[in-house]
Amino acid sequence: MTSGYPGFETIRAAVGLAQRAPSVHNSQPWRWQLSNDELHLYADMSRHLTATDPQQRALLLSCGAVLHHVQVALCALGWSSAVERLPNPQVPEHLAVLRLAPRRSSEADIDMAAAMMRRRSDRRRFASVEVPEVYLKAAAQYGTRFGAAVRPVSPADHSALRTLIRRAARHHEDDVLYQIELAEWSGRRGTREGVPARNSTAIRTADELPGRAFNDPVLIDPDPAPDAATWLMISTPNDDRLAQLRAGESLSALLLAATDLGLATCIQTEPLGLPELRDEIRFSMCEGAYPQVMVRAGRTAQVAPLPETPRRKLDDIFAELPG
Ligand SMILES: Cc1cc2nc3c(=O)[nH]c(=O)nc-3n(C[C@H](O)[C@H](O)[C@H](O)COP(=O)(O)O)c2cc1C
Numbered sequence: 109m110t111s112g113y114p115g116f117e118t119i120r121a122a123v124g125l126a127q128r129a130p131s132v133h134n135s136q137p138w139r140w141q142l143s144n145d146e147l148h149l150y151a152d153m154s155r156h157l158t159a160t161d162p163q164q165r166a167l168l169l170s171c172g173a174v175l176h177h178v179q180v181a182l183c184a185l186g187w188s189s190a191v192e193r194l195p196n197p198q199v200p201e202h203l204a205v206l207r208l209a210p211r212r213s214s215e216a217d218i219d220m221a222a223a224m225m226r227r228r229s230d231r232r233r234f235a236s237v238e239v240p241e242v243y244l245k246a247a248a249q250y251g252t253r254f255g256a257a258v259r260p261v262s263p264a265d266h267s268a269l270r271t272l273i274r275r276a277a278r279h280h281e282d283d284v285l286y287q288i289e290l291a292e293w294s295g296r297r298g299t300r301e302g303v304p305a306r307n308s309t310a311i312r313t314a315d316e317l318p319g320r321a322f323n324d325p326v327l328i329d330p331d332p333a334p335d336a337a338t339w340l341m342i343s344t345p346n347d348d349r350l351a352q353l354r355a356g357e358s359l360s361a362l363l364l365a366a367t368d369l370g371l372a373t374c375i376q377t378e379p380l381g382l383p384e385l386r387d388e389i390r391f392s393m394c395e396g397a398y399p400q401v402m403v404r405a406g407r408t409a410q411v412a413p414l415p416e417t418p419r420r421k422l423d424d425i426f427a428e429l430p431g
Contacts, residue, residue: 113145114187114208116428123147123426125181127419128224129360130375131170132161133293134302136420138171138203140178143429147189147208149175151201152425157293159285161381165352169401171203172356173363177224178206180364184221186213194350203353223367228414230372231309231319232329234406236336243369243405247340247362254358255351257397261339265393266316269339269379272388273318276379277311295324300418307417319404320378330410337404339376343390343397355400366405376402 114122123140131137137155141148149171156167179189189206196202244260251258261269280286296302308325311318315335342359344351359375366373379385380399389399 122181124422126174126177129174129177132166137167138174140426147206149204159289168352169356172353173360175204176357176360180220183217184213219368220364223364227367229374232408233331233335234337235409237407239338239405246365250361251358254354256342256344256355256358258342261341272379272385294322300420337406340403342401343394343399347398371405372408374404
């Protein structure tokens with residue numbers, strides 16, 4: 109058991125590990141500040157993707173994911189965090205303050221931290237193997253912990269969801285600002301942000317539920333069988349910033365739990381960025397709760413691991429303020 113308060117290097121290490129969190133278009137819209145033994149999370153509004161995410165929902169989900177990742181990293185390093193979310197109504201981009209206390213890290217903490225390093229957004233097809241019931245139960249529990257409902261999209265809803273995904277894709281094809289943003293943030297090579305070309309596959313319109321198209325996809329998916337992923341829907345009873353931040357935390361928790369069980373995952377949000385389509389999903393699939401994000405989960409038939417996506421330098425997102 110560690111005593112006292114973690115030193116600067118420990119917190120820096122935790123923030124460094126948390127950099128592995130997923131974010132919309134790998135925009136990493138966050139920054140951290142350490143001051144007076146408190147770790148502060150801020151949204152970096154200069155990284156808000158205004159055309160892809162006009163309501164800032166994906167930005168808050170991304171920040172929620174990194175908030176959960178840092179808690180997991182701190183746990184593994186022997187520190188628990190008391191989290192105050194949205195601590196300052198006058199400063200909306202101030203998303204959380206973490207106050208730390210020593211704890212004994214468990215094997216499960218280490219497993220979750222290891223999962224952060226292994227997790228990838230896997231856009232390849234998944235084999236037709238059922239996602240285990242034990243995982244679906246764990247995912248639902250993670251949702252409940254953060255105020256969200258997590259449920260598999262029923263096969264009966266697939267056809268309606270397919271129509272909405274296709275409508276979103278058609279809408280975005282004609283949206284010049286969306287396309288400019290997509291070109292800026294995807295098909296990337298040798299950069300520290302954005303979706304790398306090597307991590308995206310060409311969209312397979314024949315698949316029942318196709319994913320979001322990215323520019324210049326070069327990842328080859330040799331599996332000719334149709335995608336058989338299970339889609340999970342994360343929804344919340346409210347739609348305020350707190351609900352979205354916490355939904356991001358539950359998203360992170362269920363992605364890490366999936367990785368720990370050897371499942372592949374990929375987040376999907378394209379139709380949720382369009383209010384009209386989001387409303388249709390809300391009332392037809394979520395019983396009036398607010399859909400926040402969807403996750404494809406399954407098993408990839410491919411053995412080749414995916415390369416990790418790059419991240420911004422730690423010094424660009426983490427600073428210590430003199431006390
Ligand atoms: C809120 C949010 C929305 C996302 N939406 C999509 C999406 O619609 N399609 C997709 O393929 N990936 C989506 N992603 C995954 C990101 O592109 C991915 O996390 C990022 O490129 C970093 O790669 P990694 O997850 O492999 O570390 C989303 C991630 C977040 C957090």
